[in-house]
Every structure is written in structure tokens, then in C-alpha cells.
Amino acid sequence: MKRLLISLLAGLAAAGCAGGAADCRTDVLVIGGTTSGTTAAIASARMGVRTLMVEQTPMLGGMLTAQGVCATDGNFNLPSGLWNEFRERLRQRYGGIGALWTGWVSTTLFEPHVADSIFKAMAAAEPQLEVRYGYRLTGILRRSDRVTGAEFTDSTGHRLRVRARVTIDATDLGDALPLSGSAYRLGMDSRRETGEELAPDEANDVVQDLTLVAILKDYGPGNDRTIPRPEGYDPAEFEGCYDLPGVESAERMLEYGRMPNHKYMINWPKAGNDINLNVVELPFAEREAALEAARQKTLRFVYHIQHTLGYRHLGPADDEFDTPDRLAYLPYHREGRRAKGVVLMTLDDITQRYDRPTQLYRTGISVGDYPVDHHRNCRTDVEKIHFPPVPSFSIPLGALIPERTENLIVADKAISVSNLANGSTRLQPVVMLTGQAAGTLAALSVTGGCTPREVAVRDVQRALLEQKAYIAPLYDVTPDDSDFALLQRIAATGILRMTGEPYFWANRSWFYPEREITVAEFTQGLHDYAPAVALSADSTLLTAGRAAELLRAAGGTTVQIAPSDAERPLTRRETARLVERSLDPFSRPVDHTGAFTKP
Structure with missing residues (x-):
């Protein structure tokens, strides 16, 4: 009866979010319609909890849409939860598995606007879910160590204040962490702190390279779509871009990200459009100014592909991003702030699952199977790390919960993992499933009338299993198995x-x-x-x-x-x-x- 009363009262209070109100209340607030934010909001709403998701761009899906990384990495054989639901909708849209297996970087490639339409359809089907577009996070509301909501601002300066029972930070860079006073890590951890043999002796502020992705479209023979020569273009910058074993030609390089409907994802690390910019701690305006360097590098690479490599018929797609240069709305950040959570997942927790002081695998809420993948080619001053082989793995629930801040849940790439482990946990299917778990945890917190850290681990796992989501990364037991x-x-x-x-x-x-x-x-x-x-x-x-x-x-x-x-x-x-x-x-x-x- 107590839980029912709490749910009813919270639902009545949350009604204030409808109709574009500048001040409103909700049960669960999701900051960012990112890869994890979208699944968090859908999962929360499906559990009958009033949910509001606030997104800066016009698209839902983050990495997979607004950032143009429309080729998923990993989890092909882990058809878990909302990741599998999204993939099945892609297969229905395009005509099966083979229709998505168009490039060699992934088994699942698609157009960003198609993924966006799928996410929006999934969100629209949930009566408990409202989405606001065009707002960026500018503040966190809190009382002492409790987060009570957030403030947002749109491009015109209009403010939106949302009070919520539980807030989920699903931003790319963990932007709610400093605003809420939550402790976090940034850059490479020291070996002393994480115990990882491969970590450096001393911590540093080095983050992975980021990429401003371009989607090129084949406009057909005879069409010259060459963009104006970007300022500072020098072909030497991209010399040897396809000089890799197994690539060795410009055509093979482009096939890396070949998508359905004659399009190409340009997200290329070797003498391509990766760039190292640590913009994480910059204020918004300074961050945007600094990121212009990433946009210009991608434009130079696109021009190189067109002018020097001879693909003049390939030009920025005119049906993906409504930006002046037709590049992605946002850069693909591979790394940002990482919360200090109630537990820290390290690389050793992945490689030595059963031989650890903590048994984090028992608390799994999200699964992945990708190896450790760090993009650091643009920093020649950083020693290369030869990462060990890994098995498939689980993300522990405690990685989503800040060590001291209450009523805040962390998702996306800002969960409590080490810098080394982030190379595996940052991939899109894992992040989608982490978001689903974050939304499930938030909903259970609201309906149970308790803080997220007070929700029992097994209760979250049971709820995820009911959603056909994996808590253990079993390769040989799929959801259609009766057991x-x-x-x-x-x-x-x-x-x-x-x-x-x-x-x-x-x-x-x-x-x-x-x-x-x-x-x-x-x-x-x-x-x-x-x-x-x-x-x-x-x-x-x-x-x-x-x-x-x-x-x-x-x-x-x-x-x-x-x-x-x-x-x-x-x-x-x-x-x-x-x-x-x-x-x-x-x-x-x-x-x-x-x-x-x-x-």
C-alpha cells in the first residue's frame, strides 16, 4: 500500500512536465537522449514510472545517431534486452542480417536517421515517457548530498527546471558529476590506485582520441560533390591512411564503414579523422570552440578522399544531419569523466573474473564481449599499451551508483570503471544495456520509495531477466532457451x-x-x-x-x-x-x- 501511494503521488506531481512548462516535476529525469539515455528512459517508462528525457540535439541515440557512429561494435552473439530489440527493428527495416552487414568494421551498419526513427518510435510508444529536445544541461539541483533534479538551457536562453525523484546522468562526458559534487576520475589512472599492472605509474589527464564523424553519400558517376578546399589542407596529413595490413587501398578503407543505401561512415583512426582534444573540463562555449578543430580535421579528410584519392562522387549526405557542413551534430567522445562509484570495475575484473577480492560478476547488469580498444594514435608521447585478451564480461551494478551522492545514477561512458576497462565498456551495445539497467534501477528506486543504492542487487537483476536482458555474458545460452x-x-x-x-x-x-x-x-x-x-x-x-x-x-x-x-x-x-x-x-x-x- 505504501509503495502504491508513493507511486500515485509521484505520478500526480510529475504531470507538471507536460505542455512545455519551464518548471516541472517527474519521477525519473534522464539527462541526455544518448545511447544509454534513450534505453534508460524507455526502460524506466516501461516499468510504469513517469519519465522525462532531455536531449540537446534533434536526434535520439547519441553515438549511433547524432554522433554518426552507425556501426555497432560487439555483442553480435549476446542478443540482450533493448540492444536486441533495436537490432531486430533494424533488421526488419532493412531486410535481414545480411542487409546490415555491408562494411567490414561491424556486422550491423545502418543510417543514423533510420536509427533515430526507431528510437523515437520506441519512445513514442511509452505513455509514461516525455522527451524534450534542444536543451543542454546547465545545473544540478540538490539538497546536501541528494540530487533533486536539473536545470537546462536552450539556444535562445530559455530555461527549463526539472525536479525529479531520481536523476540519471546519461551525458557523453559525465557532465552532471561535477555539477552535483560527485567525485570522478578523468584520464589514465595510476597503477597504485587501480592495481592494474598495465596502468601507468602515475595518473595523467590523457583521454582517448575523439572523432567528428562524416557520413558520405554516393551521388553516382559524373557527380562532382567535392567540398571547397578547407583552410590548411595538406595531403601529407593523411599520407598512408590506408597503409595497413589487410587494407592497402582507398577502396578497402572506405568499405570499413560502408552502410546501406550507398553511404560511408568516415570514422577512421589511421591518419584519418581521429584527433586528440581534452575538452572535458572546459565550459560549454570554450568546449564548442575547441571542438571546431575536430570538425575542420574531418573536412580536410573528406576533401582528401574526394580530391586526392579521387572519390569526387562521394559527398556529405544531404539526408542525415541538418548542420551547415552536413557533419555529425556532436563529436564521438570515446572517454570523459568516470564516476567514483560504490565499486570500481578494473581490467583485472574482466580478465580474472573469479580470482578477485570482490566478486563483481555476481552483480552483473549489462554485458559485453569487445576487446579493450583504446584510440591513442594522436598522442605520440603516450606509451602504447599491449592489452591482454579478455573473455566476455558483465558490468557490475555498483558502477552506476556514485560513492556518496544520493538519487543520482550514472550511465553511458561515465560509469565507475578504470581508464583501461573503459576501452571495452564504452562500446555501443554495452552502453545501451547499461542504460537499460540504469532506467530499471531508477524505476525500482521510485516504486520502492528508497534511494538507488538501497535497491537490492538481485531485484534489479530479476527485473532485467524479465526484460530478456543478460546479467551474465553467456555465449551459448540465448533468450529462446527455455532455461x-x-x-x-x-x-x-x-x-x-x-x-x-x-x-x-x-x-x-x-x-x-x-x-x-x-x-x-x-x-x-x-x-x-x-x-x-x-x-x-x-x-x-x-x-x-x-x-x-x-x-x-x-x-x-x-x-x-x-x-x-x-x-x-x-x-x-x-x-x-x-x-x-x-x-x-x-x-x-x-x-x-x-x-x-x-x-
């Missing part, structure tokens, strides 16, 4: 461990549901859950009878095993079912570090 949720739950307890496998650009974590299991393997995970179960070196196959004995020793209820099945070896799927029946281990709470909080 999908069960195997996700068991994997998130660690009783049956995943097997990580680095695999090119799509790393894996296997559950092996049909593989038989040894006694030693079973006791390894069961011991972590219930130390009373001794570790065993027994390499014989686990039988149903032996599993039942070990589960009783772990404190589980007695499971009746037919005499004919007692000596039959179990598969990992059958073992998971038995574990759930006897122990129901997912119902045992964990804290944000992944530690079990009570028997």
Missing part, C-alpha cells in the same frame, strides 16, 4: 562457473549446458557459496546422487532422486536445475561487491 533465466541466475551465483575464451573481436564466456561436470568442478563453485562444502580433487563425473549429498551439505533442502537416476552423470544444465530446486541460491542477497550478505 535462459535459470542458467543466468546460476551463472550469477558462481556455483557453476563460466569458461572464458578470448576470441578475436567477439570474446566468449561458455556455460556448456550439455556438458557433463566433475565432482571437483562442482565443489569449486559450491565452496564459494557454502564454505562448509570442502573443495575436492575428485575428477569423476558428478552423479545426481552425489550432487544431492553436496547440496545438503551446503544447506540445501533434500531433493528426491529416483534410484534409477542416482548413479547417472549430470549435465551442467541438469545440475543447475538441481541447484535451484535445492538451494535457490539466487534468492540469497549479495552486496555491491558481490559478497553474500547472509546464509
